[in-house]
Amino acid sequence: MTLPLLIRNAAWGVLWDEAAACHVYGRDLDVLLRDGRVAAIGPHDPEAAPPAGAEVVDGRRLLVMPGLVNIHTHPTTEPAYRGVREDHGVPEQDMTGLFERSQGFRLDPQGQAAAMRLAYAELMSAGVTSVVDLSPPFPEWLGIMAESGLRCWAGPGYAAARWGMSAPQTVTWMWNRENARTQFDAARRLMAEAEADNSGRLSGIVFPAQIDTVEEEMLRESIALAEETGRPFTTHIAQAVVEVREMIRRHGITPIQWAAEIGLLTPRSILGHAIFVDEHASIGWHTAIDVPLMAERGATVAHCPSPFARYGEHLKNFGRYRARGINIGLGTDCAPHNLIEEMRLAIILARNAARDLAAGSTASVYHAATVGGAKALGRSDLGRLAVGATADLALVDLAHPLMSPPRDPLRSLVFHAADRAVKRVLVGGETIWADGRPTRLDTAEAAGILAESQARMLRDSVGRDYRGRDGDAISPLSLALG
Secondary structure, eight states: OOOOEEEEEEEEEEEEETTTTEEEEEEEEEEEEETTEEEEEEEOOTTOOOOTTOEEEEOTTEEEEEOEEEEEEOTTTGGGGTTTSTTOOOGGGTTOOHHHHHHHOOOOHHHHHHHHHHHHHHHHHTTEEEEEEEEOOOTTHHHHHHHHOOEEEEEEOBOSEEEEEEETTEEEEEEOHHHHHHHHHHHHHHHHHHHTOTTSOEEEOBOBSBTTTSOHHHHHHHHHHHHHHTOOEEEEESOOHHHHHHHHHHHSSOHHHHHHHTTOOSTTEEEEEOOSOTTSTTTOOSOOOHHHHHHHHTOEEEEOHHHHHTTTOOOSOHHHHHHTTOEEEEOOBSSSOOHHHHHHHHHHHHHHHHTOGGGSOHHHHHHIIIIIHHHHTTOTTSSOOOTTSBOOEEEEETTSGGGOSOSSHHHHIIIIIGGGGEEEEEETTEEEEETTEESSOOOTTHHHHHHHHHHHHHHHGGGTSTTOOOHHHHSOOSSOOO
């Protein structure tokens, strides 16, 4: 059990107004954390004595805010794509490089563990306290989660098909139904193991990997499992034009419409990306019912701007989805795992897509990164600073030059300082990030291990790539060697 902690005379606080269902600013506050909860919030009282044994934090140069909730990320693989993914795409596949990378690049377990350690540290550095980790399981996976101190939802992925390519214009689905059942059973065991962890910070999330790689029967079993166990459910859907066209070929309707038809759109469903809906210009379909369907069924969209913006696509748009009643949460998806930077990009892309300043705002995107994500996970105690809420907080340094002048500290954080101003991160009242480093997570050797594993991954792609290319041929350096 953690000792009480009193943040005394915090200059700014982001407080939850339950009646208005929104965040509001508070000034000059005393915030008391006890037994993993927010025990009290009130105006600063210079005469009040702190509780016996409490750590007292001088808040005069701090913004106190709820920790961020990242509902879609792949921390065990994506850091290996640093220097590889940023400019990679296939013109014949509407510029996405997803299918080509999936076929050619495989990271070994040592690299996965190193990538996870680095990604988790990066998540903390940007004020994330809750993370949905969607990964192919490997031996150290749950152990690193518990070591980190983060609040984690383990999503062990399973699928019946793998993507393959025989030419730039061709994606094929290679099915192995028996292996899918083995993976599904293993996922059940891993989720139960996570939930039995003594920390109480690990949970499971049901994760059939992609709408196009898992068959109907297993998808129905998956949503039933989520309902029976009270877990959230997630899958990648409408994440690529290739996928949408294939699903229309199979079923005669879009993947969102098919998901609704088989019962996958529910209030516990988190839809990974959901960008290429029927009314998106890159799809050109004749209906316009995908967005209303998601709203009516109460599903959440996990919005991850970066990976799509890199090849010229984006959600159209954040403001329109929200106005139609869709709950939106944010994720990082790929490296960098910096949710504050994703917040800024979400605002800018929304405004560009709508040609409207009001399509994305600091307040609306911050809501998605906190309360929106918490709602998707069924956790009304997270993503908010209120008495009784879980003490998952981020303390932001208002003395950092990029936060000055601190007229509107959230805008300064999102548009200017980002992770550089995050001073301390607490989960359940315990400090898991301080002074620029994790307090519990060992990252000392991770960078070197990841570099070696990435080199093997790029070398070994020769045996997997449809053209027999190594990684340097698939994704050449940004500048030629002189």
